[in-house]
Amino acid sequence: MTRLFNDPAAFADEALEGFAAAHRRWVRPVTGGVVRAGGTPEGQVAVVIGGGSGHYPAFSGLVGRGLAHGAAVGNVFASPSAQQIRSVARAAHGGAGVLLMYGNYAGDVLHFGQAAERLTGEGVRARTFAVTDDISSAGPEETAKRRGIAGDLPVFKAAAAAAEQGLPLDEVLAVAEHANARTRSFGIAFSGCTLPGADHPLFTVPEARMAVGLGIHGEPGIGEESLPTADEAARLLVTSLLKEVPDGVGGPAGARAAVILNGLGSVKYEELFVVYRKVAELLGDAGVEIVDPEVGELVTSFDMAGISLTLTWLDDGLSALWRAPADTPAFRKGAPAAPEHAAAAAVTAEESDEQTVPEASDASRRAAAVVLAALDALAATVDDHAEELGRIDAVAGDGDHGIGMQRGSTAARLAAADAHARGAGAGTVLVRAADAWSDRAGGTSGALWGSMLRALGGALGDDEKPTAARVADGVTEASAAVRRLGGAEVGDKTMVDVLVPFADTLAAATADGVPLAAAWDRAADAAETAASATADLLPRKGRARPHAEKSLGTPDAGAHSLALITRAVRGVLIDHH
């Protein structure tokens, strides 16, 4: 929802004011909108675009060299008035006439049409053009009734680039018509948007559903389906557009297309990239050559959750216009210098030599089997508790402890099994597991668990039989490594609170001659007790902790997972006793 505004009635004006203040290098404000800061070159046709507010970067963000010469900006989701358009057009006029461009909506058609009439009456040559790219808004037999959505951008750009080349008004208009005839878009939406000052959304989409073809102001779509995966969404968009390849293109195979995957507002970049990955693959499969794709927010609808895909089927002329440089607040393209191209294909950094393992004694290899079993038990326990660990972590942290531990322990188990199969000793099995854990898990826990297993592996080595004392030494070193790396001490309510008593108990018991399984059993009990004690979270000094009341009674996630793991490993040691 829209949350930041002052007087809702002043929202559009204040937004335009702030926009212009932030982008003085590109634009200057005039009554009704903005024009290029440097003006329109004498004798160049001026392309003046426009529409309602709420669609940024459409329309003011698209003013600058290589794109629009001016933008008339209306109130939220409302056409600018004929007077606003006329004012912007007069300020943008470079003496060679004005092409007024906008998406095909009733209000815009009326006001831009009236503005063109008045301009003509005042001696300024003016023509109008409405973009009609949204294939879901009317059938192929009545394309003139279609709405304009993200296809605005390539059509505006083609016309503006033609104007920049010095073409006269009628030819610039002809380019707009040609580009529009070859541009198609299709969109899906997951939620509506809430306008400034409104207390409920302008429109809604039911939970876990997707509206197919919904307009950017909530105009009716053509259907409703279950929420798709990213790949399914990509397939729906591509398939819909490939069903309607324009006349003159001759089918997708071998054709070139400008591709725009547009976010409507709160579908974010990473999601767009996941969808684009499949879009590119599917278009490639269909034989379409993708030219200068754009993935991002280009025609939005406040914080509406939705995406649209636009294809402009290029011929040589349109390709040159699409690739021509542009420099506006929100859309920039092509540096004057040639694009960077790598001489080499994607380089993969050399991997560590995982194919061979160091020599190991038989005793150490037998111990490696126990280590592997322990890692299996560890990973299984993490799997069983992943959700719980995430929930606990979400109380004070970012909730990813369960997922991170799962990724790390799974990778560690696989790497350990691989090393064991190659005849590695206990030390190498642990070091390989450590590297895999830290590499795949990322995050703090990944680094700490990697360092623990590495310390333990170093203490065990590949030569001698891992005695109880050696294991206890390794755990003591692991405990020291965690404190060194993480900077935490006992009492900070982290896994250190568990690791230190665990290591100390294990060391004391083995020093007393207690066998490993029994010593570990004792140490695991100490760990469990210590983990519960981390639940007594108190506010840290110097910082307000709004979540503190929720934290009371919840143990630290890292401490809790460590205790769970020591218990799981205990079972393995008793079995192999």
Place this chain on the structure above:
Amino acid sequence: MTRLFNDPAAFADEALEGFAAAHRRWVRPVTGGVVRAGGTPEGQVAVVIGGGSGHYPAFSGLVGRGLAHGAAVGNVFASPSAQQIRSVARAAHGGAGVLLMYGNYAGDVLHFGQAAERLTGEGVRARTFAVTDDISSAGPEETAKRRGIAGDLPVFKAAAAAAEQGLPLDEVLAVAEHANARTRSFGIAFSGCTLPGADHPLFTVPEARMAVGLGIHGEPGIGEESLPTADEAARLLVTSLLKEVPDGVGGPAGARAAVILNGLGSVKYEELFVVYRKVAELLGDAGVEIVDPEVGELVTSFDMAGISLTLTWLDDGLSALWRAPADTPAFRKGAPAAPEHAAAAAVTAEESDEQTVPEASDASRRAAAVVLAALDALAATVDDHAEELGRIDAVAGDGDHGIGMQRGSTAARLAAADAHARGAGAGTVLVRAADAWSDRAGGTSGALWGSMLRALGGALGDDEKPTAARVADGVTEASAAVRRLGGAEVGDKTMVDVLVPFADTLAAATADGVPLAAAWDRAADAAETAASATADLLPRKGRARPHAEKSLGTPDAGAHSLALITRAVRGVLIDHH
């Protein structure tokens, strides 16, 4: 919430893949992340940045000339592993060493530190630097504990621009330290984000509240307040940062600062611009010169609703580094050519000559008073029903009919009063009201009401007494104008369904010699009946209408408002009878 994904575990990898596919001009993928497509120039220090996924454009979107040489990208909200960082750093290395840069989080500190150790061990000179700009995360006496948020960008950029100038590794690191020491950020948040595959948000902020200083992964903030206006939000951000101007700057007055107003995800551009408008004003009041401001999404947190303000206090050196050109997928700066600067200040298109009014007869001036009273009644009725009109319009349209009618009728009344005070006749009063309505209201209804009042004004003129017949003629012309402009006919369930029977009844009654007030009374009854009939909405042919069932029983908003207005004007005519 994050809705578009396949396997949540594969989300970050697939996003990186799609990102790289869409941005081949700038980057190429390597194990662990991306590097510049053209590689690092031989002998240049490589700046390798990184962090978790979910913060786009941080970190992969900031790779390119003038900014980072490579980015290591971890899982969602998780540090990349030391192996990933090492791999990216090796691919980015240009022979002059590597500076590893990241926000100050425990996981990143661990993994980047480990990577630097390994690189050094392999003969690649490597240094690390953690950005610490978030003033809400720790007090001024322990700045080293602060988190890195949007201040990442100016600190990365300063270091990278220094590297581009050919400075050696230690000097690039010194630049990073200097930039970081002069960079401060402060953020507020209104809602959390939901990670791929999660069924509830990672964290929440209570409805209509604002978390002050909340971290970008939901780390605790320093307080909670009521939702502010945009101006209040701007004031909080600016005041907080001005309280902690770094040593060496000597106070805000006369200082220069790079300013970044960053959106976290679902606070959208128009809102950011409204806030920026006040930020710029307040900084100006404090005597701060703003250098190359950035307003947009630069370090995000999926669809989290929140904003942050960053100031980097510039000296000559930092100013040059901040303004140096950059060309990356998500951040571009400075064309090689000089920026466009308008010779003139903001130009206001000439306004129509509103100071004088045409000559008018006494009869027409007296009639103008009635017209003004009618417009007053009209505007009052629209005010009274604005919310109802919006609600009705939201059923099938975008819900702004009430607001648009309010804006238009208020402007019309003011313009009419002004013209009347200057001695205008009835015709001119209506034409001025028409222009003001259409200019201020925008949208379809603005254009149509403008054309109606203009037609009526034309029929009445400024000379003769407006007879009942002349008014009826004017209404008939208004009806024709609306049909011509809007392209709708009777039966399309629009205001035309009301306007035509109204005009016909008025014309028939006045032709029969019925006085104006009585004829209007009859016509208003016909209008009311016709408006109710527009409630029988049926699906339009050729289009599925998911909202159709809700539309049944709801009249068309434009038809309804027209009927309300004819009734309101009836009262005026009876009074002035």
